[in-house]
Each structure stands twice: as structure tokens, then as C-alpha cells.
Amino acid sequence: MKKQTEKKWQFFIGKPVHWLIIAFLVPLGFAAGQSVLHVTHFVIWASLSFTTTSVLIIFLWLSSHEDELLTRDPLPDEEDVKLREYAD
Numbered sequence: 001m002k003k004q005t006e007k008k009w010q011f012f013i014g015k016p017v018h019w020l021i022i023a024f025l026v027p028l029g030f031a032a033g034q035s036v037l038h039v040t041h042f043v044i045w046a047s048l049s050f051t052t053t054s055v056l057i058i059f060l061w062l063s064s065h066e067d068e069l070l071t072r073d074p075l076p077d078e079e080d081v082k083l084r085e086y087a088d
Helices: 002-008 016-034 042-063 078-087
Strands: none
Touching: 016 042
């Protein structure tokens, strides 16, 4: 049963809390856009946008470990990239 659960959630890379945050923020951003907040109250909108983005980046950075899979494909090592540049 555990294998099936792991396979099911492999579609979403990352932690479930990260996806929940995105699912919460997308409707808020949509509502702000529909109410033309970025036009009527630009300074408030810009402040909220920059603050929210900064807090989320810090949260994601602190809650992710170095060995966790963040992309579907493995990231190449720096030395491998340098070797390929010289080969071309």
C-alpha cells in the first residue's frame, strides 16, 4: 500500500505544504487582479507582493533540504557542465 501512495504523490515534486501554499495564494492573487488592486492601490499591492514573495522564498529555502529532489531531471554537476563546454 505504501508503494502505491508514494507513486501517486510522485506527480507533485516537493512537499505538500508547498503545494498548499500555492493553492492558497493563487485565488488571492486572482481576486486582487479582479478587483484591480494593482491599479487603484498600487503601493499597497506592490508592498504586499514583495513582502509575500520574500517571505515565501525564505520559507521554501529554509524548509527544503539540500538532498531533496526539486526537479524531475537530475541537475548536472558543475564540473560536468565545464567539461561539456570544452568538448564543443
